[in-house]
Amino acid sequence: MNTEKQLFAISVYTENNIGLLNRISAIFQRRHINIESINSSPSEIEGISKFTIVVSMTEVNIKKIIGQIEKQVEVIKAYYHDLDEVIYQISGLFKIKSELLFEERQIQNIIKESNARIVTVNKDFFVLEKSGKKEEIVALYNQLSIFGIMQYTRSGLIAVTKEEMKISTLLETYNN
Amino acid sequence: METQTIKNTKKSTKTTERISGSEAIVRCLIEEGVKILYGYPGGAIMPVYDELYKYQDKIHHVLTRHEQGATHSAQGYARISGNVGVAMATSGPGATNLITGIADAQIDSTPMVCITGQVSSHLLGSDAFQETDIVGISTPVTKWNCQVTRASQIPEAIAKAFYIAKSGRPGPVLVDITKDAQFEEFDFLYEKCTKVRSYVPIPKTDIKSVEAAAKLINEAKKPFVVWGQGIILSEAEEALKAVIEKAGIPAAWTILGASAIPTSHPLNVGMVGMHGNYAPNVLTNECDVLIAIGMRFDDRVTGKLDEYATQAKVIHFEIDPSEVDKNVKSDVAVLGDAKASLELILPLINENSHTEWHQNFKDLYAIEYEKVIKGDLYPTKEGLTMGEVLKEINIQSKGEAAIVSDVGQHQMIACRYAEFNQTKSNITSGGLGTMGFGLPAAIGAKMAAPEREVVSISGDGGYQMTIQELGTIFQQKAAVKIVVLNNDFLGMVRQWQQLFFDKRYASTEMVNPNFVAIAEGYYIKARKVTKREDLAEAVAEMMASKEAYFLEVCVEKEGNVFPMVPSGASVSDIRLE
Numbered sequence: 001m002n003t004e005k006q007l008f009a010i011s012v013y014t015e016n017n018i019g020l021l022n023r024i025s026a027i028f029q030r031r032h033i034n035i036e037s038i039n040s041s042p043s044e045i046e047g048i049s050k051f052t053i054v055v056s057m058t059e060v061n062i063k064k065i066i067g068q069i070e071k072q073v074e075v076i077k078a079y080y081h082d083l084d085e086v087i088y089q090i091s092g093l094f095k096i097k098s099e100l101l102f103e104e105r106q107i108q109n110i111i112k113e114s115n116a117r118i119v120t121v122n123k124d125f126f127v128l129e130k131s132g133k134k135e136e137i138v139a140l141y142n143q144l145s146i147f148g149i150m151q152y153t154r155s156g157l158i159a160v161t162k163e164e165m166k167i168s169t170l171l172e173t174y175n176n
Numbered sequence: 177m178e179t180q181t182i183k184n185t186k187k188s189t190k191t192t193e194r195i196s197g198s199e200a201i202v203r204c205l206i207e208e209g210v211k212i213l214y215g216y217p218g219g220a221i222m223p224v225y226d227e228l229y230k231y232q233d234k235i236h237h238v239l240t241r242h243e244q245g246a247t248h249s250a251q252g253y254a255r256i257s258g259n260v261g262v263a264m265a266t267s268g269p270g271a272t273n274l275i276t277g278i279a280d281a282q283i284d285s286t287p288m289v290c291i292t293g294q295v296s297s298h299l300l301g302s303d304a305f306q307e308t309d310i311v312g313i314s315t316p317v318t319k320w321n322c323q324v325t326r327a328s329q330i331p332e333a334i335a336k337a338f339y340i341a342k343s344g345r346p347g348p349v350l351v352d353i354t355k356d357a358q359f360e361e362f363d364f365l366y367e368k369c370t371k372v373r374s375y376v377p378i379p380k381t382d383i384k385s386v387e388a389a390a391k392l393i394n395e396a397k398k399p400f401v402v403w404g405q406g407i408i409l410s411e412a413e414e415a416l417k418a419v420i421e422k423a424g425i426p427a428a429w430t431i432l433g434a435s436a437i438p439t440s441h442p443l444n445v446g447m448v449g450m451h452g453n454y455a456p457n458v459l460t461n462e463c464d465v466l467i468a469i470g471m472r473f474d475d476r477v478t479g480k481l482d483e484y485a486t487q488a489k490v491i492h493f494e495i496d497p498s499e500v501d502k503n504v505k506s507d508v509a510v511l512g513d514a515k516a517s518l519e520l521i522l523p524l525i526n527e528n529s530h531t532e533w534h535q536n537f538k539d540l541y542a543i544e545y546e547k548v549i550k551g552d553l554y555p556t557k558e559g560l561t562m563g564e565v566l567k568e569i570n571i572q573s574k575g576e577a578a579i580v581s582d583v584g585q586h587q588m589i590a591c592r593y594a595e596f597n598q599t600k601s602n603i604t605s606g607g608l609g610t611m612g613f614g615l616p617a618a619i620g621a622k623m624a625a626p627e628r629e630v631v632s633i634s635g636d637g638g639y640q641m642t643i644q645e646l647g648t649i650f651q652q653k654a655a656v657k658i659v660v661l662n663n664d665f666l667g668m669v670r671q672w673q674q675l676f677f678d679k680r681y682a683s684t685e686m687v688n689p690n691f692v693a694i695a696e697g698y699y700i701k702a703r704k705v706t707k708r709e710d711l712a713e714a715v716a717e718m719m720a721s722k723e724a725y726f727l728e729v730c731v732e733k734e735g736n737v738f739p740m741v742p743s744g745a746s747v748s749d750i751r752l753e
């Protein structure tokens with residue numbers, strides 16, 4: 001087993017209950033693990049939420065963490081994956097002064113080359129959106145920051161696995 | 177399609193009754209078979225108390241003198257009976273006072289349900305009078321918790337609470353109920369909870385793991401069992417006895433496993449851990465197969481982890497999958513309920529006696545006896561020892577008493593020397609080490625098992641942390657026997673200061689009050705012993721008393737508890753002096 005720290009994506013399927021986020025994040029907090037990103041949203045199953053949590057840790061410890069997460073009463077199942085076992089996206093938003101769009105040729109090229117999308121333009125600012133791997137968004141940030149960025153934010157990582165996660169089958173066994 | 181929608185609803189055909197949320201709370205408790213609950217009233221829980229007044233003939237509310245006392249009493253109740261203990265408090269300070277007991281129950285896997293009142297739902301989050309976020313505060317120390325803001329949610333929440341508290345690896349649960357939900361009327365219907373989707377209380381036992389464990393046991397030359405509270409929680413005492421007797425395996429216990437197998441059983445080789453016995457600690461590092469059953473390799477048990485049983489193959493019988501490989505890597509993990517797993521393995525193991533291996537335990541016991549036990553139990557020095565008090569209690573109770581200890585030196589002495597003939601007789605705060613646990617826990621234990629002799633043993637320090645519960649004892653006429661082993665010190669801390677801080681006794685000396693007068697102030701018969709000649713007679717008088725009785729024994733001021741595995745040391749480096 002790999003004893004080096006590495007990035008893992010954790011998927012947690014849970015009942016949609018108030019308080020679970022607290023319980024789950026407390027597990028990381030107690031062990032002094034910094035969460036790189038966390039996303040919670042409805043899953044493909046009605047009434048079931050899915051958390052995607054990215055952390056950097058060793059495989060030995062992530063197994064223990066998964067055990068602690070699964071132990072929570074309202075957690076249905078937790079998995080951990082190497083980032084290459086999942087298909088994932090991060091989204092970045094950039095707010096930039098409108099005048100730059102017209103005055104700096106270079107910016108238009110950057111937008112084109114990076115496959116970023118213009119979300120909105122008005123007379124003061126425009127907003128760019130770019131989805132992809134973290135490195136791509138960071139690269140775009142580096143290119144744009146030369147010209148000045150008014151606001152920048154990046155979402156948590158969201159992922160679907162390449163492998164099947166048999167949550168429905170599992171729920172069926174619970175229901176019987 | 178990979179997944180599909182599943183609905184989780186069921187329809188009931190039973191008829192309902194229109195009642196208030198607060199009445200529903202009481203009715204739910206009655207439905208769960210609760211006969212006694214411990215608590216303290218206040219504004220946000222008053223509607224429930226009002227209902228309790230109405231249902232007095234069905235459910236007995238014990239007014240403790242502090243909410244911490246309520247939780248510890250509920251714990252004592254649960255530990256001796258195996259049933260869920262129940263504690264109740266008002267919002268804000270009432271609720272926060274429960275936290276120590278909840279944390280204690282969580283780490284010691286004690287089934288407990290706590291009900292707290294909460295400010296009305298429209299005030300939630302507004303810093304209203306006596307509002308605290310008790311659900312947030314208790315989250316890390318509960319097995320499950322929830323807040324209820326509508327009366328109609330009460331039955332399901334309480335049913336779930338009892339089910340979760342009791343099933344699988346037990347633990348404390350908290351249900352916080354807003355005052356408006358207590359007043360609101362709704363159509364009441366109670367259905368016990370028998371499962372919660374997503375929650376697997378007992379993991380499935382893989383028969384292959386049982387076979388693999390049996391193979392290791394059968395091939396072992398020096399097998400060694402360490403059992404924990406899991407044996408008591410799953411009522412696996414007989415199953416454990418059958419297994420160790422058939423295979424002739426010496427077996428030791430963790431502090432919370434004490435009393436599962438009688439002290440006098442020839443295969444019972446004593447306690448493991450920091451102040452455990454010499455032989456089981458040393459031989460942990462010599463056995464070839466270590467069979468851990470219903471225990472979780474706490475650091476007080478293992479000492480230095482990378483020098484713990486590294487030579488041994490480890491078999492771990494465990495109900496909580498997250499405990500497997502958490503501290504000690506196992507070669508075979510048998511998941512499941514301890515009793516069921518032991519019953520499965522029994523036919524697969526061979527008869528054996530391992531006489532030579534046993535001799536190792538006897539030899540080391542002889543050393544411990546000479547160096548430690550003899551001096552503790554049969555002292556020749558002037559001061560009274562804690563050990564001889566325990567010995568006297570053993571003699572007078574014939575090993576039938578339930579011993580409830582507080583935390584400190586006296587606790588270690590009590591667990592080392594108390595003789596237990598029956599299970600569920602050792603009630604102590606293991607994982608949290610909560611001073612102040614003993615006295616209120618003894619109240620709960622006595623009320624759960626009035627036919628049993630319950631002896632609470634405290635130090636002068638811990639006793640004063642919950643001394644106000646003498647009031648509860650008096651009011652409830654709870655016939656607990658209270659022993660305070662008074663060394664005028666926070667003894668255990670003083671011992672560490674002596675051994676590891678150059679005898680700098682910083683803030684551990686206690687100037688104590690007249691304990692006898694205090695007990696008598698609560699109308700409890702009381703006596704103080706300072707001389708060895710009076711001890712036996714005083715203990716006899718205490719045990720003969722039909723009512724509560726307080727006995728203060730002044731013991732040597734600077735007595736120490738040995739053996740000891742210094743913190744961070746390996747279990748084989750256990751010190752005898």
Ligand SMILES: Cc1ncc(C[n+]2csc(CCOP(=O)(O)OP(=O)(O)O)c2C)c(N)n1
Pocket residue numbers: 582583584585586587609610611612634635636637638639661663665666667668669
């Ligand atoms: C609530 C709490 N505070 C502090 C401690 C730390 N502590 C552990 S043992 C001990 C001393 C206990 O003294 P006493 O109750 O007199 O018992 P003795 O050790 O003398 O038998 C202390 C302060 C604790 N375990 N619990």
